[in-house]
Amino acid sequence: MDFIDHLRVLASRIASNKAIIQTEEATKNAMVMPFIQILGYNVFDPLEVTPELISDVGTKKGEKVDYAILKDGNPIILFECKKAGGDLNINHAGQLFRYFHVTSARFGVLTNGLVYRFFTDLEQPNKMDEKPFFEFNILDFKERDVEELKKFAKAVFDLDTILTTANDLKYTRAIQNRLSEWMGSPSEEFVRMVSSELLGSKRFTPAIKDQFTLITKRAFEQLVGERINERLKGAMTPESVPVAESASPVTPAESVSEPKISTSADEIEGFHAVRGILRGLVSAKRIVMRDAQSYCAILLDDNNRKPICRLRFNNAQKLRLGVFNEKKEEVLMALESVDDIFNYADELKATLASLNSDQGLNTIA
Incomplete structure (x- = not known):
């Protein structure tokens, strides 16, 4: 089992x-x-x-x-x-x-x-x-x-791997709990904040408070429902990405023009998993995540020409990790869960070594 x-x-x-x-x-x-x-x-x-x-x-x-x-x-x-x-x-x-x-x-x-x-x-x-x-x-x-x-x-x-994600996990869950409370019963302070620009110079009277409390709760519910529908549509969309494809770096124009880019919790967890794997080989601050519409790129030195891997997690039913071979071609690996990224630690370390070698670096700062 x-x-x-x-x-x-x-x-x-x-x-x-x-x-x-x-x-x-x-x-x-x-x-x-x-x-x-x-x-x-x-x-x-x-x-x-x-x-x-x-x-x-x-x-x-x-x-x-x-x-x-x-x-x-x-x-x-x-x-x-x-x-x-x-x-x-x-x-x-x-x-x-x-x-x-x-x-x-x-x-x-x-x-x-x-x-x-x-x-x-x-x-x-x-x-x-x-x-x-x-x-x-x-x-x-x-x-x-x-x-x-x-x-x-x-x-x-692995102590380092758990500690790398523990801090983000702690605050992520705390924020999720607070948002969940606000969804079910928006506090007066929160309702004031989200309605202040809409009300302009109007006084926040008890009647306005009651009205916007209901509106805020309804807006939360509709937003969550829409996000769920989007994920379901994505899961039902046929895959069109080939098993292996040439690695093409993300350009600044591409990342700016792509609409509705939303970094998921899985992508954040995957990013920290990669950081954990490469911890000790390179300073964590040099490993940067840059999200795009079709994939989430993990880069060395925030440089599009230094891709370490790609997280292709947009299809919730099919997680894939894009790793790069010796020809710098992206090869997609199927994952059953985000944790499976650790199965490709050797490939990620080899890519990192190759990137440093290409730049003529003998030491990792």
Whole structure:
């Protein structure tokens, strides 16, 4: 079974049994341990998953964290568990905070067996953030959530790759949550902002507020509906791009004239995946994304003549990565998910080396 299929099986079992799971220990055994196993870690090997890891933290002696996932003998992910459905308020994560500070782990997970909140130290080094950068609900997850969770699996775990995307993921989800709130119930402040230019010198009276609150909510709904219809039309449009085609750089005029260019979340995630792969070989600021109508180009030094790859994600049902061969011809690779970009790490690194060689660069700044 695929990774997502294992999660669905566990979700089905938890949905059936959650009512009878009343204690923290039962939650660990029936929910959390199977979840860790799905990530590929052996919960019965203490060298890989250590339950109740003990450490003296300051004046507190014998402090325990419920589970520590180890790599080469060092903790990489810490789990603190509450009983099924229990409160996951950050105030209940004291042990996780303290352990995060004194171990080499860069990720802490607070869970009640149903929801898993992932934390790291984006705000201040070696101090766990108060807000999670990623949340996974075993009973209500989307395919995009699965792709993020998969990055923590043993087979593909890479610290730099996760940290590269964690910051954007944290703020993207926070903005999505705020927009979702405004869609369902626009705040007075937001309604004032979007209606200020339309009202001109008119006073923002209670009647105007009620009128424009309804209009704003309706505008949100129509905009989202139109975007969904556009994506559905794109998915139903027959493909016309050949399997291999000559690489033609994007010109400034082309990027300006192409209408309705909208960078998707998949394209942003793909961009960060490429950055993660090439991290250490080249400064991240030299890798730049430039979106166009038919594809999203990832360039070296923001130069059209230095294409690293192309993300052809406009057809939501068929993700493809354009990589360049030794003749500088673009070859399209089918992807089942954005994560599959990592399967072409060697090709991307070879392209980067070729670009530097063409420019006569012996070192990467």
